[in-house]
């Protein structure tokens with residue numbers, strides 16, 4: 001028996017449980033309609049909430065930066081990989097987030113790994129929402145801190161945990177998604193801030209899905225709750241509403257300065273490419289200048305939420321549902337099991353609708369995940385609803 005034969009057995013188990021995953025080859029520019037394996041489909045699977053990944057201005061900015069600085073940044077930021085463009089982007093993020101400073105990582109995942117493991121270590125404690133994104137979970141494990149999960153959004157449970165355990169650890173860090181990526185609901189930020197202040201804990205909010213989308217300025221979850229003047233650390237990604245690639249942390253000048261000296265996933269990795277950096281900077285300028293994109297997204301969200309709720313509440317449609325609570329452009333429909341998710345996802349695709357069928361272990365229960373874009377049209381939403389209604393009947 002080869003020492004690798006367990007892999008075949010493991011893959012067979014994954015198939016049997018309907019947990020097998022594979023890539024979905026899309027062609028053409030990112031947008032509300034894409035070509036999936038040669039067939040045109042409506043795209044409800046993208047995190048490109050503002051429709052910027054295919055925007056000419058981001059593409060032009062990326063091309064110009066590539067021509068000027070080359071295709072790669074060729075080294076770590078602290079050695080040969082720093083360009084003035086990186087700093088321009090960091091200043092733009094800090095301006096959007098209204099923080100003293102910001103730091104850009106090569107991805108959001110790396111931002112979470114590096115930040116959490118720089119802030120806490122084996123003598124410390126992390127208090128984490130049970131539905132947190134994988135990067136927060138892995139960052140927490142990597143740090144070596146004691147990790148205590150609280151049930152999703154449960155502030156009574158978090159208070160109890162802090163009461164019992166805060167005195168046993170040197171530093172405490174509360175970590176949470178701002179917008180929960182596989183559910184679409186928001187963290188209770190004001191209550192989290194109160195608990196963090198009461199128990200002398202740091203608070204890290206992952207705003208991957210809030211940035212560009214939430215708040216009157218599009219600055220994210222903190223903007224939405226109007227909590228910008230409170231002490232906390234915000235991280236996020238450049239790869240969703242900002243249509244590029246990379247991650248960031250926005251916080252006080254001292255937190256950012258500390259991360260530049262202590263976050264291994266920033267120090268020991270190559271700086272963001274000029275193209276990604278310039279595209280993200282162009283996207284932030286658009287978020288600031290074009291609030292109508294955000295307004296369009298929210299108009300779509302209100303319309304679709306209302307139509308889906310009505311479809312799923314009809315008794316004859318009881319085969320799928322309900323719609324999970326959402327305050328974001330992520331709308332999820334609860335399903336019975338992984339097999340139903342796979343089958344419905346495939347049937348919708350045949351009907352020309354592309355969305356994500358999300359299954360364990362990504363989430364505890366299977367669901368259809370629909371994501372909206374500002375560049376969808378009302379007719380796209382109607383077609384999605386009609387396809388769902390006929391499949392659920």
Ligand SMILES: Cc1ncc(COP(=O)(O)O)c(C=O)c1O
Pocket residue numbers: 107108109110112133135177181206208209237238239245246247
């Ligand atoms: C909540 C959350 N945090 C972090 C990340 C990681 O961001 P990135 O794709 O930039 O690595 C994601 C993206 O998948 C996410 O959904």
